[in-house]
Amino acid sequence: MANLEDLKEQAKRKVEAEMTEPDSPIGQIGMICLTWIDYADNAAEMILGEGKTLAGAYEEIRKYAQKNQKSGQTCVEPTKTFELVLEYFGQDDPKGIIEGGLMYRCMMAAAASFKPYNMNGPEPPAPVPVPQKTQPGADLMAALNALSLED
Numbered sequence: 001m002a003n004l005e006d007l008k009e010q011a012k013r014k015v016e017a018e019m020t021e022p023d024s025p026i027g028q029i030g031m032i033c034l035t036w037i038d039y040a041d042n043a044a045e046m047i048l049g050e051g052k053t054l055a056g057a058y059e060e061i062r063k064y065a066q067k068n069q070k071s072g073q074t075c076v077e078p079t080k081t082f083e084l085v086l087e088y089f090g091q092d093d094p095k096g097i098i099e100g101g102l103m104y105r106c107m108m109a110a111a112a113s114f115k116p117y118n119m120n121g122p123e124p125p126a127p128v129p130v131p132q133k134t135q136p137g138a139d140l141m142a143a144l145n146a147l148s149l150e151d
Contacts, residue, residue: 004041004044007044007045007048008037008038008044010044010048011033011037011043011044011045011047011048012034012037012044014047014048015030015033015034015037015047015054016030016034018030018053018054018055019031019054025058025061026054026055026058029054029057029058029061029085030054031106031109031110032081032082032085032106033047033054033057033085033089035102035105035106035109036086036097036102038105039097039101039102039105040091040097040102042091043089043091046089046090046091047089049089049090052088052089052090056088057084057085057088057089060084060085060087060088061076061081061084061085064076064080064084078103079095079098079103082094082098082102082103082106083095083098086098
């Protein structure tokens with residue numbers, strides 16, 4: 001039996017081989033899966049499951065979208081997309097995995113790949129701090145909040 005690291009490497013190679021274009025829907029599902037492999041120990045085995053493909057996961061999302069369209073239009077929210085992908089690969093309690101940190105890790109990985117425009121030169125100057133405006137009576141409210149009847 002292969003060890004966990006070998007399984008993870010096999011799963012990553014399989015996902016990367018199926019990702020033809022990173023910006024395509026299948027490429028985005030692949031990015032979810034690559035992050036999932038690093039996030040959960042059981043992900044690699046599920047992704048390597050018999051007959052499981054990124055295209056198959058995309059088909060599940062497409063079926064869900066088609067079934068839930070309104071006025072000929074559809075949108076599958078990101079959390080549901082993650083859930084459908086994980087369910088397709090056989091993950092029990094996909095919401096727990098997603099809310100437990102998988103979605104956060106995917107968002108951080110995606111954010112790390114972005115670089116703002118005009119960032120080829122030196123770093124931009126630090127933003128100037130804006131003084132906070134206080135509402136009339138804010139000091140009074142702060143003083144009243146400091147007093148507590150529970151003490």
